[in-house]
Amino acid sequence: MRVAFQGEPGAYSEQALHKYFEEEGIRVEGVPCESLEDVILEVESGKAPGGIIPVENSIGGYVDRSYKLISQGNVYVNGEVYLRVRHSLLAIDGADLSQVDTVYSHPQALKQCREFLFDLEVETRATYDTAGSAKMVKKKKDPRLAAIASKFAGEKYGLKVLMEDIQTAGNNHTRFLLVSRETRSERMACENYKTTITFELGDGAGSLYECLAPFAEKDINLTMIQSRPTETGRWEYHFDLELEGHRKDVPVNSAIAELNQLVPEVQVLGSYPRGKVS
Amino acid sequence: MRVAFQGEPGAYSEQALHKYFEEEGIRVEGVPCESLEDVILEVESGKAPGGIIPVENSIGGYVDRSYKLISQGNVYVNGEVYLRVRHSLLAIDGADLSQVDTVYSHPQALKQCREFLFDLEVETRATYDTAGSAKMVKKKKDPRLAAIASKFAGEKYGLKVLMEDIQTAGNNHTRFLLVSRETRSERMACENYKTTITFELGDGAGSLYECLAPFAEKDINLTMIQSRPTETGRWEYHFDLELEGHRKDVPVNSAIAELNQLVPEVQVLGSYPRGKVS
Numbered sequence: 001m002r003v004a005f006q007g008e009p010g011a012y013s014e015q016a017l018h019k020y021f022e023e024e025g026i027r028v029e030g031v032p033c034e035s036l037e038d039v040i041l042e043v044e045s046g047k048a049p050g051g052i053i054p055v056e057n058s059i060g061g062y063v064d065r066s067y068k069l070i071s072q073g074n075v076y077v078n079g080e081v082y083l084r085v086r087h088s089l090l091a092i093d094g095a096d097l098s099q100v101d102t103v104y105s106h107p108q109a110l111k112q113c114r115e116f117l118f119d120l121e122v123e124t125r126a127t128y129d130t131a132g133s134a135k136m137v138k139k140k141k142d143p144r145l146a147a148i149a150s151k152f153a154g155e156k157y158g159l160k161v162l163m164e165d166i167q168t169a170g171n172n173h174t175r176f177l178l179v180s181r182e183t184r185s186e187r188m189a190c191e192n193y194k195t196t197i198t199f200e201l202g203d204g205a206g207s208l209y210e211c212l213a214p215f216a217e218k219d220i221n222l223t224m225i226q227s228r229p230t231e232t233g234r235w236e237y238h239f240d241l242e243l244e245g246h247r248k249d250v251p252v253n254s255a256i257a258e259l260n261q262l263v264p265e266v267q268v269l270g271s272y273p274r275g276k277v278s
Numbered sequence: 279m280r281v282a283f284q285g286e287p288g289a290y291s292e293q294a295l296h297k298y299f300e301e302e303g304i305r306v307e308g309v310p311c312e313s314l315e316d317v318i319l320e321v322e323s324g325k326a327p328g329g330i331i332p333v334e335n336s337i338g339g340y341v342d343r344s345y346k347l348i349s350q351g352n353v354y355v356n357g358e359v360y361l362r363v364r365h366s367l368l369a370i371d372g373a374d375l376s377q378v379d380t381v382y383s384h385p386q387a388l389k390q391c392r393e394f395l396f397d398l399e400v401e402t403r404a405t406y407d408t409a410g411s412a413k414m415v416k417k418k419k420d421p422r423l424a425a426i427a428s429k430f431a432g433e434k435y436g437l438k439v440l441m442e443d444i445q446t447a448g449n450n451h452t453r454f455l456l457v458s459r460e461t462r463s464e465r466m467a468c469e470n471y472k473t474t475i476t477f478e479l480g481d482g483a484g485s486l487y488e489c490l491a492p493f494a495e496k497d498i499n500l501t502m503i504q505s506r507p508t509e510t511g512r513w514e515y516h517f518d519l520e521l522e523g524h525r526k527d528v529p530v531n532s533a534i535a536e537l538n539q540l541v542p543e544v545q546v547l548g549s550y551p552r553g554k555v556s
Contacts, residue, residue: 035389058507059343107385107406111313128385128404208503209487209494216487224515225486225505229336237502 004042010131010153040073077270079178095143104133105148214258282320288409288431318351355548357456373421382411383426492536
């Protein structure tokens with residue numbers, strides 16, 4: 001199965017999609033895309049039956065525009081996967097840590113490894129992405145150059161791992177959602193489900209509170225809430241909400257129906273088996 | 279007055295702090311810092327009486343870690359300012375648009391100007407920040423090189439504006455909060471205030487709903503809500519909440535007191551005059 005992801009081959013998103021589908025026992029091929037918009041387009045057009053979108057990081061918070069892109073696209077959320085982000089220092093075969101004088105990576109990855117890089121006393125250069133840096137280091141064939149990316153990216157480009165786990169914060173996880181053109185309608189009894197919905201609200205007092213009432217009254221656990229500016233320039237907000245349960249479960253179904261009476265539109269992005277944090 | 283900001287001189291954050299203090303009639307000097315952590319440190323240590331932190335963007339959503347840094351620091355929020363992000367293409371004096379073959383900027387700014395850059399048929403290079411790219415273009419003195427940054431950064435480095443407003447999306451605003459070591463306690467009758475609070479919640483059903491009840495019952499308008507993973511690795515959430523009113527207003531004060539009964543701790547980050555979107 002072809003699954004679209006944003007980034008160069010070897011990106012953390014590609015690693016996450018392998019993790020997800022291997023757990024499901026499905027062989028996949030990652031389709032690299034330049035932007036998250038392109039991931040959605042690949043799925044909408046049917047060129048790739050699936051796509052993966054990062055939505056949340058345990059250090060950085062929400063990923064730019066992810067929920068917005070999913071809700072605007074003609075796609076559904078059918079899965080969730082957590083990936084622990086572990087940065088490695090990669091160089092060409094034969095290179096030695098003491099030779100390295102320049103390290104390439106995305107500004108965020110460089111920041112996350114700041115202490116390691118400071119001790120190493122090297123120059124750092126910002127790039128578009130982590131895997132792209134690995135690709136470039138491979139191409140340049142210079143043992144003085146290294147990239148910060150995943151071990152997975154290192155394997156992809158035949159690079160040597162000079163050092164593993166060089167990030168400062170230990171608990172760096174990213175949560176991804178799997179999207180596809182069709183919604184997976186079956187609900188398996190053995191699974192714990194989550195459902196993602198999105199809706200827009202006026203700026204009225206108490207109205208968010210009113211919107212949450214149907215869920216509270218039915219003891220439905222909310223796992224995430226986010227207000228997100230609409231693009232009207234008036235700083236009105238969309239709300240992205242995640243809750244425990246499947247949209248076909250009676251309490252979830254009727255809570256969403258009640259919410260539908262309170263706001264212009266509720267969009268159910270999908271129900272999916274809860275991913276494991278590991 | 280010295281005010282700390284993250285980035286090189288000429289950063290959008292520095293432009294925003296000038297906008298804020300000039301409206302207040304106060305002369306300021308921006309203090310560039312490498313990271314948002316350093317901005318908080320400068321303020322905590324008293325080296326700079328004020329600091330500015332970007333929190334939200336109308337396109338990108340929330341800025342990484344901003345509310346977390348403010349709530350963990352020993353600082354208070356005393357002001358709010360909105361800045362419209364307008365990107366310019368900058369080059370050295372004498373350079374001409376037709377000569378430019380390489381454009382430097384932060385990956386996000388490059389992305390926001392993708393259509394313009396595509397039509398220009400130039401190479402793009404990722405850097406740490408927009409203003410830093412302007413600084414580098416100035417230093418290299420090569421008319422074939424250009425940077426994407428603000429006009430403000432162009433003035434800072436004596437660069438020529440080759441083209442203004444090259445971003446694709448028209449409505450790109452960033453919201454910043456002003457922090458200082460002391461809380462501004464006076465409440466001026468003429469002003470509309472906002473208050474920012476933060477609290478942690480267990481994963482219990484309905485509990486966010488219960489926490490919002492005190493505000494809904496008192497007709498207090500919520501202007502922003504965000505759940506943010508705690509760093510425990512258990513994906514529990516902090517909530518950042520913004521509401522209309524001053525913490526000394528009777529309804530706000532008692533709503534916060536009621537919330538305090540429901541959760542382990544409520545942190546009031548500050549009350550401040552509402553900024554204008556312009």
